Amino acid sequence: MNTSEKVSADPSEDAGPFAPVVAPRSAPAQVADQVVAAIREGRLRPDDRLPAERELARTLGVSRPTLREALAGLELAGLVRSRQGHGTVVVASAAVVANWGAEMTPTQVFEARLAIEPELARLAAEKRYPEDIAVLRQAGADLEEEFARTGHYRSDLPVHRAVARAARNPVLATALEEALRHTETARWKELRSSALRPEVIREGHVDEVRRVVRHVIRGEAREAAEVWRTHLVHYRDEMLTGLQIDAGHDAEPLET
């Protein structure tokens, strides 16, 4: 969890002696953090009642509206449930909250995508709803058109998302979006800029995308999953080659 020693906010774009000031955490956010931490550490368990709003606000040293903003956020997130005249009770278990706000190394992101996306392709090929197929076909056509015209393409994300949508599984689709969200950090941008220079985009990439689209359209589930998997493996290997430090392990693995 500890970042590198030389703080230096964003290594990818920090050139001078000055680092940007940290954005202060708002009062409601700090309150919410405390509650989340309490749940994670087991100091608050499901069905526990929080102190009354007026009292809790006083103990935390914030006003009641501020506290209520925090509780509203937690309730919208499903961690807590408030009922008039009854109180505010914890709903989520520690397991639900265990990984909130966790950092993801690039290796972990690929672990997740490799678990999810081939299965999404398989499901998409099995279900084949006409609307979804149309969207997928269009996304593939757009990519091919851009590649044919310019010799490269900016992103194949629309195809990945079209496959996810066509799979019709909210949990898996949301999980993919979650993985992609971790792809917008400075570290990733740096990886992309060094690994995915336009001249690196080979015909092979486009071909993999083309084949996945075709397999899904034809309902060839196993083949779709396999192509999607190799596509991700290629992408991962290009991205992570020569990357020794990955900080994904902060403890020693065990031998049998």
Added chain:
Amino acid sequence: MNTSEKVSADPSEDAGPFAPVVAPRSAPAQVADQVVAAIREGRLRPDDRLPAERELARTLGVSRPTLREALAGLELAGLVRSRQGHGTVVVASAAVVANWGAEMTPTQVFEARLAIEPELARLAAEKRYPEDIAVLRQAGADLEEEFARTGHYRSDLPVHRAVARAARNPVLATALEEALRHTETARWKELRSSALRPEVIREGHVDEVRRVVRHVIRGEAREAAEVWRTHLVHYRDEMLTGLQIDAGHDAEPLET
């Protein structure tokens, strides 16, 4: 502010002439719903600025604190970002929000778990952090002890969660929790009560759990994943046998 006329809650568990009263949606929740809907429908796109709080509150007919509770929730969920003096801007794309609040059929839940859990077992077996292994071993031992003593067990969820934790992948672990969350509806409880009566719990179930724990401990990644997968398949088949209506398909599949 007006609720629906004929309440008519959940058709899946409505047996008598009386339907449970629908829990009224709070004002902040309704506001948040509107924003989410606007994002989903593309009426609000990333980088769009929302109207100023005072103005938006007036437009929606709520007070500013109420509006702020809604925005606090949306910000905690990462859909929106407020900065003092600048305004509130949309962060999330329609894709992120596309599946929020979606219902999951039992079939879909198993689709997700079958995609995620074998991979979690594989990763757990590859990483094998001592703390996680200890937790997993304990969870397995608890299950065996309960089964040996009573001839059945209430739940193998602790083992599933221990495997997830040992995989050290926040996105996948959270996705599993999300899938499990959809397992607490009335429909699922009904399925469980009819399919998992104590006398149905066979030695085979416990044996599968035992084998997964052992494979993970020994670092046999492929075997761990395979056993976990068959365990889920067995569970699914027992649960869904004789279940014709699944409502997972609301459009006609396409032929090639």
Added chain:
DNA sequence: TTGATGGATTGGCCTGACCACCTGGCAACT
């Protein structure tokens, strides 16, 4: 024992206000 009741507690929502911060434009200075 049972049922009603009324107060105390709790969250739900509002009004109004002040502060801190950001932005953009204008004026003063170099």
Added chain:
DNA sequence: AGTTGCCAGGTGGTCAGGCCAATCCATCAA
């Protein structure tokens, strides 16, 4: 001309205090 300094307006951040409605629970009456 370009830079700096300043300030006013708009914005979110926070607070204080209040009223209402749902719930709970101890009390009391039948």
